[in-house]
Amino acid sequence: MTFADGVWQQIFSFDNYGELLDLVRNSLIAGAALGLIGGLAGVFVIMRDLPFAVHGISELSFAGASGALLLGTNIVAGSIVGSLLAAAVIALLGTRARDRNSAIGILMPFGLGLGVLFLALYKGRAANKFGLLTGQIVAVDTPQTAWLLGTSAVVLAALIIMWRPLTFASADPDVAAARGVPVRGLSLAFMIVLGLAVALSVQVVGALLVLALLVTPAAAAARVTASPVLLPLLSVVFAIASIEGGILLALGSSIPISPYVTTVSFAIYVICRFVGRYRARRWGNRAAVPRTA
Template identity: 40%
Template sequence: MSADPLWSWNLVGDVRQMWSYPFMVNAFRAGAIVAVVSAAVGWFVVLRRQTFAAHTVSAVAFPGAAGAVLLGVGAVSGYFTLCVTAALVIAALRGTGDREESALTGTVQAFLLACGYLFTALYKGLLEGPQTILFGTFLGITTTQVTVLLGVGIAVLAVLALIGRPLLFASVDPRVAAARGVPVRALSVVFLVLLGAATAEASQITGTLLVFALMVIPAATAQTLTARPAASLLLAVALALAATWAGLIAAYCSPYPLGFFVTSFAFTGYVLALGVRVLRTAVPGRPVGEVAS
């Protein structure tokens, strides 16, 4: 936006003025959807130690969006197509060995990033597009886009709720889960597809480079503060919502990218959580640990 809209002592009036703009209403709606979905999926990402996979999927969102714009089919289609495809590729590579999997994933990631920059260079009319794709924006979010995000978000959360308990078991102790008949491999594939869809959503708000702001930081913060799965998951969602809405308000009153503010607020929460953890360890009898089943 710009530095023109400033907050006054009349906060109610300021909020009403901000929400008098349809694009800001759509931004808050889209931000809420993306925050909830990203925090829920991200909670399992952190628990399963799959942050590298999340980083890879978020990185390929850039060439996906840039390529879609070049083809004239819209950036949203590119986000979802390449993010989900990347998730399926990662799922296919799992089991080839950690070293080979990491090497192949990193190689493909580097190549696709180079393709993304080529696509932006080929599309001569793309002026501020690269900054928007990389760092996110709240300008121009339409009602149709919010509807698409809501539909995808409901589908992701529904599947995640359906597989939540066995996925938690498989995430905490995959060998025992497999021994008890839990389809660990199938759950991993389904979860990676959910990760791809959630990353495509989050990329439209935070930008492809800052997806971790919503996908990882709130979940890591919540798991730092509590070892109870249900409480930790709810806390992650609350933190993601707070960071997103605070970021939208800050971006509305300044000329700087939305992704910067969302990331900054989320990171501040994580630093504070680490401080709380340090204080707890200094007090005897206060349990601090990782999320337990």
Template identity: 40%
Template sequence: MPEPGPSWDVVADIQLLLQFHFMQNAFLAGTLVALLAGTAGYFVVLRGQSFAAHMLSQVGFPGAAAGVLVHVSPVLGLIVFCVGAAVGIAAIGREVDAGQRLESAAIGSILAFSLGLGFLFVRLYGGSAQGIYAFLFGTILGITDRDVQLTFAVALVTIASLAAIGRPLMFASVDPDVAQARGVPVRMLSLAFLLILALSVAITVQIVGTLLIFALLVAPAASALQLTARQGRGIALSVALSLAFTWLGLALAYFTNVPVGFFITTLAFVFYLAVRLVKTRRTVVAPA
């Protein structure tokens, strides 16, 4: 692209970044997804459900393909598949499954099956691989105003729901036996959390892509949890990191013409790696 490159003048750079409507929309949607994923991701990592998040961000692919195949909206297919998968995981149950071996085996099986279905649907449709590619890596630079509004609604609902169930969900996540004895509906919360996650992923995945959702659901929260054991700070840090990676990734992609998804995932990964390395060194040098 022919735009002038970035300078050391930050204000000018930002003006440059936001001069086009598509970039404004990319920043708006990216910001909303980062807020949503940073918050939900904290619980994903705390509950050890990274693999479930991975599955939910992938499982929509056959759903979307099925939607196209039977001529209903791909979004409907996405929602049906994501919610179905969430119910599937919850049905396996965590109660007797402290090590989550059952859960992860169930997730692996469901995920493989759903990807197989996806290939079948794409073949039956006879469509090109282009659409799948767009789905996996997102089209954040082609977001419409309506997409932004939809993302806003989803982010609002997700964050409000998590605020409502956050405290008992925390209790059920760290200490399920005591939580249950204290009257917390542990299994119901487990299902509720997966459903919130499934719905928010289903709707945002077709806007920003499965890769971006998954990256923002795990790495920032994982880094935040390594850096602080305080709940409030942990969630705030997870959100802040998600925002930083998204904004920086979008800016770098704009000025270099390298895909956004690459920058955001790389930033998230490198930061996580650095945090882990520093922590490991500290434990080796000065054991607590």
């Protein structure tokens, strides 16, 4: 076997694929739930220009999960506590974009350093340490699935309730405030919801690559449509396709799941970007052609 064949075998291996599929049943269920809430939350992440906030929250989520791993408690709960703390700090300190980015820039190295400290003190399996950063394909056991699905239901319900006023406040906050929409309260509520979504996503794709679920699908959808109905629908479809496709591709390999999820997500974005550019040129050319009677 050549070196290239060996590398390819590590990246893609479908030996005993049917037997391995049973091992990731919980991950596939959790992935569908995460794709749903990630796709929906991602719409507002793009509208409110919060990709940097997602990354900042994920670092403190990583610290919370690492602390829980060190203490031997529920990792999902630790991740959620870290995310909510980061989301609350960003929401309360970041009334303006410049202030928000400064707060995130302070939180990110602190959260990452704290997480690294906890992992250095942890004496258990090295795979558990690595998985918090890059994701683990079979890391979602039955108790974690229950936590993930329960929290996903809370996030979904919150997004449904605040969808219309949050859309208004995200599109034009000044007019929304003049109309009596509680813009500041909605901002805090959404940051808490975003914190929960980040904490859930970290469990599957890891803290370093959580943007692939909460930013890229919505950004891809925004390239092909501006419809308030199609945009969240496509974002959810792209997010679910990314995570489920990543899980299925990574199943037979020895590589962490996150490179597969991010590659699928990036490929979808590139395709949508080309489609959007083609449609813009096509409609632009049509508009330039004078109409005759």
